[in-house]
Amino acid sequence: MQLWNGHLARLRLKKKVLSEGQIMNSEEFLPIVSVVVPVYNGETDLPDLIECLRSQTYPRHRVEYLIVDNNSRDYSSTILQTVATSPNPPSVPPLLRGGSKKGSNNQITIRNLTENQIQSSYAARNKGIRASTGEIIAFTDADCRPESQWLENLVKPFADLEIGITCGEILALPGKTLLEKHAARENTLSQKHTLAHPFCPYGQTANLALRRQIIAQVGLFRPYLTSGGDADLCWRILRETSYKMYFADRAIVRHRHRSTMKQLQSQWYRYGESNKYLHELHGVDLMREFTTGEYLYRLARWLLKELPIAAVKCAIARTDLVDLLNTPIGLLNVRARAIGQRQAQLPESAREIERL
Numbered sequence: 001m002q003l004w005n006g007h008l009a010r011l012r013l014k015k016k017v018l019s020e021g022q023i024m025n026s027e028e029f030l031p032i033v034s035v036v037v038p039v040y041n042g043e044t045d046l047p048d049l050i051e052c053l054r055s056q057t058y059p060r061h062r063v064e065y066l067i068v069d070n071n072s073r074d075y076s077s078t079i080l081q082t083v084a085t086s087p088n089p090p091s092v093p094p095l096l097r098g099g100s101k102k103g104s105n106n107q108i109t110i111r112n113l114t115e116n117q118i119q120s121s122y123a124a125r126n127k128g129i130r131a132s133t134g135e136i137i138a139f140t141d142a143d144c145r146p147e148s149q150w151l152e153n154l155v156k157p158f159a160d161l162e163i164g165i166t167c168g169e170i171l172a173l174p175g176k177t178l179l180e181k182h183a184a185r186e187n188t189l190s191q192k193h194t195l196a197h198p199f200c201p202y203g204q205t206a207n208l209a210l211r212r213q214i215i216a217q218v219g220l221f222r223p224y225l226t227s228g229g230d231a232d233l234c235w236r237i238l239r240e241t242s243y244k245m246y247f248a249d250r251a252i253v254r255h256r257h258r259s260t261m262k263q264l265q266s267q268w269y270r271y272g273e274s275n276k277y278l279h280e281l282h283g284v285d286l287m288r289e290f291t292t293g294e295y296l297y298r299l300a301r302w303l304l305k306e307l308p309i310a311a312v313k314c315a316i317a318r319t320d321l322v323d324l325l326n327t328p329i330g331l332l333n334v335r336a337r338a339i340g341q342r343q344a345q346l347p348e349s350a351r352e353i354e355r356l
Helices: 006-014 046-054 076-085 121-131 150-159 178-186 191-195 212-218 229-240 261-282 292-315 326-343
Strands: 033-039 063-069 109-114 136-139 144-146 163-172 208-211 244-255
Touching: 033 046, 033 121, 033 150, 046 076, 046 144, 063 076, 063 121, 076 109, 109 121, 136 150, 136 212, 150 163, 150 208, 150 244, 163 178, 163 191, 163 229, 178 261, 178 326, 208 212, 208 229, 212 229, 229 244, 229 261, 261 326, 292 326
Parallel strands: 033 063, 033 136, 063 109, 163 244
Antiparallel strands: 136 208, 144 244, 163 208
16 A cells, blocks of 8 residues: 555545445444443543443443453452442443433443553553454543443444444533633544544544454554554554544543643643654654744733733623633643653554554
8 A cells, every 4th residue: 555645645535534424324233342441540430431331322232341451550440340240230320411310220241351561551452352242343431421322323334334433522521620621612632633634534542433354454553552542543544444434423422621730731741742653653744843932922912912801701701711711721731742742752662563
């Protein structure tokens, strides 16, 4: 397969992304599905996640949930062992639309796995893939809350044999802190950003599914990669096969955004690392760093123009406090991303692609 470079290549790849209305009727299509969820220190998230999985409308006898503990240091493994062995695990009241009713007895197949050799969510996902039995493999994360029709809507597009990947939308869980509200306002994790990537579209593993047979062809995730593995796998599929990707905007998961500045800066630092890794692996353009003058100009513009306007709107209750600080928070995020890109060093082991 030739390298896909330049504007024409990007246009060809864009055409490989389909959306609502471009898919055949799939009402009777019910393949066996394996849902893989990596977990690291997820004791606070697991009860709500499991309740959301139990609320899924996809037929329970056609799906298995493989939750892979990646060397957690909290009580995640204990929770997973209890849930996997109990015929009727305790129900947890859902926190969002789409959850099951309190006291639900929905029984689902949960398999508890561990990946303690490699500290990487992609290694944990590979562990789940190897143990899976489904012809369709779906992914979400421990800090996500899938709505009840998530899996059903994510799987339907595979009725079209041209579809090799589907991705659903990622929306914010209700947040209380200023930073959570900022991330929600910016739609930080929306798949619409990654589907518009200038190099090649991709879907994030927080809400992604693919055909198992494709993995046999292009390989698994790179197990030693710590960021950017979702883009890497999607790009290998779209560039090395004839399969298309489908955006299932009704397959919704809600994600908990970072609530502290340390968590938020770490997230954007990893975005920078990801871009550097993908530059090394696929030739993606590096992001240009802001100069000191550009930072100062944007701060001055915020102080002299944006802040006074936002303050007036806030005073008359036409805007939220988060609008006052959008620019400085955004600049801090850009700086963290730039530092991550500058400092990232791709380990040689991260080039390795595992095979089924």
